Amino acid sequence: MNAKQEIKALVFDAYGTLFDVHSVISICNQLFPDRGAALSQAWRAKQLEYTWLRSLMGHYEDFWQVTESALIVACQTLNLPCEPARRAQLMDAYLHLEPYPDVRPALTALADYSLAILSNGSPRMLQAAVASAGLEGLFSHVISVDEAKIYKPSPRVYQLASQKMGVAESAIGFVSSNAWDVIGAKAVGFWTCWVNRSNTKVRSSASEE
Amino acid sequence: MNAKQEIKALVFDAYGTLFDVHSVISICNQLFPDRGAALSQAWRAKQLEYTWLRSLMGHYEDFWQVTESALIVACQTLNLPCEPARRAQLMDAYLHLEPYPDVRPALTALADYSLAILSNGSPRMLQAAVASAGLEGLFSHVISVDEAKIYKPSPRVYQLASQKMGVAESAIGFVSSNAWDVIGAKAVGFWTCWVNRSNTKVRSSASEE
Numbered sequence: 047m048n049a050k051q052e053i054k055a056l057v058f059d060a061y062g063t064l065f066d067v068h069s070v071i072s073i074c075n076q077l078f079p080d081r082g083a084a085l086s087q088a089w090r091a092k093q094l095e096y097t098w099l100r101s102l103m104g105h106y107e108d109f110w111q112v113t114e115s116a117l118i119v120a121c122q123t124l125n126l127p128c129e130p131a132r133r134a135q136l137m138d139a140y141l142h143l144e145p146y147p148d149v150r151p152a153l154t155a156l157a158d159y160s161l162a163i164l165s166n167g168s169p170r171m172l173q174a175a176v177a178s179a180g181l182e183g184l185f186s187h188v189i190s191v192d193e194a195k196i197y198k199p200s201p202r203v204y205q206l207a208s209q210k211m212g213v214a215e216s217a218i219g220f221v222s223s224n225a226w227d228v229i230g231a232k233a234v235g236f237w238t239c240w241v242n243r244s245n246t247k248v249r250s251s252a253s254e255e
Numbered sequence: 256m257n258a259k260q261e262i263k264a265l266v267f268d269a270y271g272t273l274f275d276v277h278s279v280i281s282i283c284n285q286l287f288p289d290r291g292a293a294l295s296q297a298w299r300a301k302q303l304e305y306t307w308l309r310s311l312m313g314h315y316e317d318f319w320q321v322t323e324s325a326l327i328v329a330c331q332t333l334n335l336p337c338e339p340a341r342r343a344q345l346m347d348a349y350l351h352l353e354p355y356p357d358v359r360p361a362l363t364a365l366a367d368y369s370l371a372i373l374s375n376g377s378p379r380m381l382q383a384a385v386a387s388a389g390l391e392g393l394f395s396h397v398i399s400v401d402e403a404k405i406y407k408p409s410p411r412v413y414q415l416a417s418q419k420m421g422v423a424e425s426a427i428g429f430v431s432s433n434a435w436d437v438i439g440a441k442a443v444g445f446w447t448c449w450v451n452r453s454n455t456k457v458r459s460s461a462s463e464e
Binding site for chain 2: 095098099101102103104105122197198199200201226229230233247
């Protein structure tokens with residue numbers, strides 16, 4: 047059987063795949079003129095690093111806390127003053143990330159499948175982002191790693207989606223812009239689709255497995 | 256009791272703490288003029304990222320393989336041609352990293368303690384680096400994560416040092432320049448010492464635990 051015959055559910059990563067994490071650049075630029083892109087890059091890099099390190103240590107904190115810790119350190123690294131009022135403004139931007147323009151048309155075209163989100167985001171963050179982007183009602187499940195208390199790419203996270211949806215791993219198609227997320231999903235037996243949003247020309251060596 | 260009374264063994268991280276990973280910049284600059292610092296930074300960042308991702312997925316590969324994969328991707332990202340001959344030269348540099356100038360005097364002054372290395376490096380890489388730096392005979396144990404088949408900061412790595420040395424966690428002082436490594440060691444009950452080689456002024460939020 048091919049993928050189209052086997053796949054019953056499509057599971058989407060959220061940050062970077064449905065929602066543009068770098069849509070925070072505009073508020074970053076308002077608060078720190080001309081430093082928005084650099085801050086957004088550093089913030090995102092630290093955010094991911096903390097999810098991996100905390101998972102590996104077995105010290106889970108939810109994605110809101112991780113995102114705020116990453117923001118504080120990113121600002122310190124770039125010598126940007128980030129007192130509580132500015133921090134609150136920046137964190138609020140994470141609740142209103144812009145969806146990529148192709149997201150709604152794609153989800154609408156795929157409505158014959160069960161559609162779900164599987165994300166590092168905390169339940170509150172995901173609920174806010176979905177509502178803000180006008181994507182409510184499109185997903186049968188919005189699944190947070192918070193139930194597994196570990197971050198991607200732990201196999202436990204991907205298995206959580208299979209369990210919550212009642213669909214076998216081999217009948218799930220997983221869609222992400224993060225290559226390491228695709229590799230993690232593939233490792234548990236999902237079909238996978240890498241959305242190459244950054245036009246990366248290289249293959250990660252890890253993807254050669 | 257204070258640390259000085261309790262500590263029986265001192266365990267050192269290798270890469271970035273004893274050995275300067277960025278001493279590869281000179282060979283990088285020979286092969287790719289003016290791009291040495293950028294390549295070294297990208298190489299090191301990918302190297303660490305792959306250790307965390309592979310550990311979290313439960314797909315261990317040894318540090319030589321991880322380091323070579325990271326080199327390939329770092330070169331591709333920076334559009335630097337890295338055919339096998341150049342790659343071999345660059346990888347060889349990892350077997351001859353320069354020790355920081357304070358390393359030998361510090362180890363000599365601390366000779367009353369049992370001294371050890373606990374490192375992500377594969378046994379062959381560590382043996383080569385220690386010999387190349389003229390540090391042979393100073394350590395009672397040179398311990399590689401390879402025995403645990405997972406990378407730092409997994410608690411299993413730090414516990415391995417305690418087991419191999421036959422010294423309780425509470426009697427080990429752990430020394431690293433990597434803040435996340437210090438946090439991982441502290442989490443299993445080691446005394447810790449952060450060597451702030453990059454003059455970082457910020458505290459990682461994770462260090463607030």
